[in-house]
Amino acid sequence: MQSTADAFEDLRKDFPVLNRRVRDDKKLVYFDNAATTQKPNQVIDAISDYYQNHNSNIHRAVHALAEESTEAFENTRDIVAKFLNVEDSREIIFVRGTTEGINLVAYAWGRDNVKEGDIIVTTEYEHHSNIVPWQLLTQEKKAQLKYIDIDDNGELMLDQLDDYLSTGKVKLVTFSHMSNVLGTISPVEEIVSKCKNAGVKVLIDAAQSVPHMKVNLNEIGCDFFVFSGHKMLGPTGVGVLWAKKEVLEKMSPFLGGGDMIREVHKYETTWNDLPYKFEAGTPNIADVIGFAKAIEYLEKIGMDNIRNHELELTKYALEEMKKIPGLTLYGTKEPEKRGGVISFNFNSVHPHDVGTIIDKDGVAIRSGHHCAQVLMEKLNVAATNRASFYIYNTKEEIDVLITALQNVAKVFKL
Amino acid sequence: MSGDPIYTEMIIEYSRNPSNFGKIDNAHIHQHDANPLCGDTIDLYLNIDDNKISEVKFDGHGCAICMACCSVLTEMIKGKTLDDVKKFDKDELLSELGLEHLVKTSPVRIKCALLSLKSLKFGIYSYFVDKMKDSESAGNLNEEAANLY
Known part of the structure; x- marks a missing residue:
């Protein structure tokens, strides 16, 4: 597949929901991909x-259906391992999602490993x-966050990471590969190398990165x-923990019950x-x-092509949004340092009002705190608007967003 | 949505110039509440004299719907007796702003509209129970507030 805009536009036919009309028969413009992406027919089928x-x-069972199901399920584990360049697919643990994966580790x-006085480092x-x-x-263990x-x-x-590491008390550094609000891509290599030098474990929350860029776990060196x-085009209720x-x-087990035991007395x-x-x-x-089909779909396009496509969209959107008076953009101004996520505020109009007004034009964005209230506090806002892109989005759709935002100004007489 | 406008002149006006916006120091009732969906917060302050609401103010961060509803609610309850306020229901508030349709059309935005009333009901409930030691008068306000949306 070529990484041209046309080739990406051609993908849209695989996503039935993108043909939908919403509200007053408006074409759906789906820009809430950081929350969840749409699913292609390959996954649904x-x-x-x-x-x-x-x-x-x-x-367990030995009948035909059980064997077919087991094979398809375990085959996905191999597909995930290959996708991330993990040699041993036994290191791929299926969980419900990122949240469950992090809770499993915690x-x-x-x-077993965090004691009183120890430090866990996360980010704002x-x-x-x-x-x-x-x-x-940390509350349970009287440790520090x-x-x-x-x-x-x-x-x-x-x-600041250097300062924390120099105390000798840090047990784990845990951070987002890419911020779900600002789109900032974290300097993974630098963080991991600092932590490795200090003998500290590293957890990467890759919920926003793996869907959008090539990841090689063999090289990253996290724990x-x-x-x-x-x-990343897959169904809800499936996530991966790799360690x-x-x-x-x-490690001790997480949930006790069937399948996780060897012998029970x-x-x-x-x-x-x-x-x-x-x-x-x-x-x-x-x-x-179904998730296996999502990964196959993404690999067919190529993760580097996906990253480039989103970078193009992000550059275009940032340029167009800068032209709107009263629009505040959050995060780095350098598109190469961020993913396809743009958070913004529009004059003093509350994001919920922006979201409702542009929804009338069929544009779906997210308004709110994006489950990142610590960051909202830092930015000194209660909420932001967030537009986030994926493989099937186009520049024409960004134009629709821009027009819709101009409409917000009219409604609020700005 | 086309037939049921949300952003009417009145709502936009209230969102720009909310009524009774501010704080009452040492208010008889101070109720803080938040909408976990969007991070909006409001603080409602009430003074009670002679079983009536003698003074009411609110502050906080919220969308146009939330600000307009807080404004109208505080206007509507000022001077009312606690018994009147106990009976006050969501339809009265919503119809004042022409937002009755939100109950059916927007399960998300109805929460923005009713955060004000929820805080009021919880606040009055706590006033009866904590300050007056009168759980009978508090009635089922707590439950009512919890089941508003």
Whole structure:
């Protein structure tokens, strides 16, 4: 596939929802991709095919359906591993999403390894899912939670990380690969290398990065890596936690129950091998199988092509938005340092009002705090508007957004 | 949505110039509430004299709908008895601003509209229970507030 705008526009036919009309028969312009992406027919059909032709529980029964289902489910694990350049697919743990993945680490690794006085370092631009689990853990353990602040450009102030690491008390540094509000791409290499030098574990929340750029886990060198399938064309309810085998093997289990055990006796249990030790209960079989199709779809386009396409859209949108009087843009001005996420405020109009007014023109953006209230506090706003792009978006759609925003000014007589 | 306007002249005007905006120091009732969806917060302040609302103010951050509803609500309850206020219901507030349709058309935005009333009901409930030690008079205000939307 060529990385031309035409080739990307051609993808739209695979996404039935993009043909929808909304409100007053307006063409849908879907710019809420950082919240969740739309699904192509390939994914929808795979889920439907699973229920119509193969539905069965996995890993135990020996009948035909069970074997087919097990194979398709486990095949996804291999596809995920290959996608991330992970050699051993037993390091791929299926979870419900990024939130569950981070909670798994906080619970299963954190409770065994974090003690009173220890420090967990996170950042000011984290999603609540990478703050609250660590608050729960540090409160329980009487440990400390510290933040790397952001500067006026929306970038992390890494000298603070040096200060924290120099205390010798840091057990884990956990951060977003890409901010879900500012779009800032974190300097992963630099953070990981600082932490490795200090012998500190690193968790990367990749919910906003894996869908949009090439990621090579063999090179990154972090200890935990978490993301969600539904933000990358896949179904909701599927996410991935990756960690090194040696780390996972030493960790206590997260949920107890079926499939995660080797032998259960009245008062003691031994654990199953990886990855099953962390996958208690019947997993989300159909959606995991659908997720494989999402990854195949993205790989066919090429992650570098996707990144370039979004960069083009982001540059164009930033240019056009700068022309609107009274519009405040958040985050770095350098498009190369950010993903396809643009947060903004428009004069003093509340984001909810902006969202409702442009929704009339069929434009779907997100208005609110984006589950990042710590960042909102830093920016000194209650909320922002956020437009976020994906493979099927076009420059023409950005033009629709711009016109819709001009309409907001009219309604509020600005 | 076309048939049911939200951003009427009145709403826009209230959002720019809210009524009773401000704070009452040492108010008899101070109720803080937030909309977890959007991060909006309001603080409602009431003074009660002779079983009547003698003074009322609010401040906080909110969208046009939220600001307009807070404005109108505070205008409507000023001088009313606590019994009147206990009976005050959401239709009275919404119809004042022509927003009755939100109940059906926008389950999200209705929360913006009713944050004001929810705070009022919780505030009066706490006043009866905590300050007056009169849970009977408080009635089911707490439950009512919790079930507003």
